[in-house]
Amino acid sequence: MDALIRSASLQGFDTLVTELGADPAPLMREAGLRPDLATDREAYLPYRSLAHLVENASRELRCPDFGLRLAQYQGIEILGAVAMIARHAPTAAAAMVGLNRYTQFYSTAFEVDLQPLDEGRSRYTFTIVAARVPERIQVLELSLGVSLDLFRILLGDDFRPRRALLPHPAVAPPAVYHAFFDCPVTFDAAVCGFDIDQAQLDRPRRGDDPEVRRLAERYLETTAVPVGADLHTHVHELVDRLLPTGQATIATVAQHLGLHPRTLQRRLRDEATTFEAVLDGVRRDRAEQYVCWSERPFPQIATMLGYTEQSTLSRACRRWFGVPPQRLRRATPA
Numbered sequence: 001m002d003a004l005i006r007s008a009s010l011q012g013f014d015t016l017v018t019e020l021g022a023d024p025a026p027l028m029r030e031a032g033l034r035p036d037l038a039t040d041r042e043a044y045l046p047y048r049s050l051a052h053l054v055e056n057a058s059r060e061l062r063c064p065d066f067g068l069r070l071a072q073y074q075g076i077e078i079l080g081a082v083a084m085i086a087r088h089a090p091t092a093a094a095a096m097v098g099l100n101r102y103t104q105f106y107s108t109a110f111e112v113d114l115q116p117l118d119e120g121r122s123r124y125t126f127t128i129v130a131a132r133v134p135e136r137i138q139v140l141e142l143s144l145g146v147s148l149d150l151f152r153i154l155l156g157d158d159f160r161p162r163r164a165l166l167p168h169p170a171v172a173p174p175a176v177y178h179a180f181f182d183c184p185v186t187f188d189a190a191v192c193g194f195d196i197d198q199a200q201l202d203r204p205r206r207g208d209d210p211e212v213r214r215l216a217e218r219y220l221e222t223t224a225v226p227v228g229a230d231l232h233t234h235v236h237e238l239v240d241r242l243l244p245t246g247q248a249t250i251a252t253v254a255q256h257l258g259l260h261p262r263t264l265q266r267r268l269r270d271e272a273t274t275f276e277a278v279l280d281g282v283r284r285d286r287a288e289q290y291v292c293w294s295e296r297p298f299p300q301i302a303t304m305l306g307y308t309e310q311s312t313l314s315r316a317c318r319r320w321f322g323v324p325p326q327r328l329r330r331a332t333p334a
Contacts (some may be wrong), residue, residue, distance in 0.1 A: 003130035003299045004247060004256065008080065010038035010050070012073020013057075020061045027057050034244060039047035043241055045131045046218060047109035054142055055135035064172040067138035068180050069146025076153055078146070080167055084216035088209045092154040093201040094098045096124070098217075099150075105220050109133075109142070114201070122201055125193035125299050137168050140192050148181060155200050162196060165189035196307070231257075232271050232278065235264070239282045244304050248254075248282075251273045258282060290323045291317070292332040 017024040026034040031053040033045055058066035076083040076251045082102045088224055089095035096114040103112060109130035116122050128136060144164065152159045164181040167189050177185040238256055242248040245276050253275070254264040283305045289299045302313040 002046040003107065003109035003253065004242075004245075005047045005050055005109055006080070007040055007043040007045055008078040008108070009074075009189065010045075010053075011078055012070055013038055013053070015323050016070055016073055017057060020063060022061055027053060027060065030056060032246075037245075043245065044185055044247065046247060047107060047128075048133050051133050051135045051139040053137040058138045058171075065176050065180075067141035068145050068172070068176070071142050071149070074142075074146050074323075075149045076146070079103075079196070079217045081219050082106055084211055085220075086150065087153065088207075088213040088216070089154075089205065090208050090210075091205055092151065093122075095154050098213075100222050102217070112147075116198060117195065120198045121195050123185070123191070123193055123195050125191045127192070137171055139245050140166065140168070144192055144194075150157050150230050151194070151196070155207065157201075159200070161242035163194065165191055165193050165195070171268075175267055231264075231267050232273055235268065235275065235278050236282060238281055240286075243282060243286065243306055246306055248279060250305055283316065287313070287317060287320065287325075301325070307310075 007070045014024045015141060017027060018064055027037045028037065031048055031049045033053065033245055037045060044206070054067055054070060058064060079086070079099075082099065085098040085102055089098055093114065096112070099112050100114075103110070109128060111127050111129055113125050113127070115125070124147065126147060127169070127203065128140070144166070148161075151161070161181060161183045164177070164183055166177075166185065166187050168187065170177060170185075170187050172215065174185065174187075187280050199211055234257060235253055238253045239248045242252060248293075250261045250264060254261040257264060265275055266286040268278070286305060287301065291298075295302075298313060299310050302308075302310045305316075306315060307313050307316075314324045316330055317323065321328050
């Protein structure tokens, strides 16, 4: 079961690759991703695919600082509503508490934390918790670069960490890292993160708006699945988003809803449905859209519906509409 991340994490990828003189589409396909996924900000992709994508792009384009460069095209806004909670926190330390609590709405693949050290310092850490992510160097550098942007928004453009820490050797010249982070850098560290002056974190921030923060928190909390909520609606939305990624499984949906798959199935039965029924309904709706109102080839439609063979699409169309996809398309008015 792959941990997922929102496709906003691909922001700037196409632009950077193009500026480096390459075509981003083959790199996306090699990672098992749709080339247009970066434009669908509500979609998800496997975190492992993101890690492989940026690592392979670094390798193929001979750009060892690819992750750091990509971070310059991204910022806190990729977190969506979670960014509003951070922007409108009274202090940077409070912003980190909110990020720790709500990051799961952006991705379940990593955790962020802020812990006090000695000598008036605190340590911010970014930790990948997803399993089976062997290619980590570029995605860690990308994430720490975006984290730097976050702290500069919270603490001012002149923010400088006391130290940046990376849990791997330098893959680009060390001077590149020192210039990017504007501070000493420790390689082969035990963690990925920053050491920061505690006084900066506790300093009151200007422009925070408690009401905006509460609205963002309320939005995220109602996006989760409370007891008694219409679970069917949430499952339908997740399946609809996940279907093109090939990750529309009960295990993945349950993970995003914070439920065990058996619990999810039981609660769906309480609402007189099943996960299989929801999945079938989403596939039917998408099949009608793709077959009747587009000119996509049928093998591509089968893949977009999560089928491995076109024959499976044909059988499903006969069950849903009484005719195979070819006849269904011909019967649709121009």
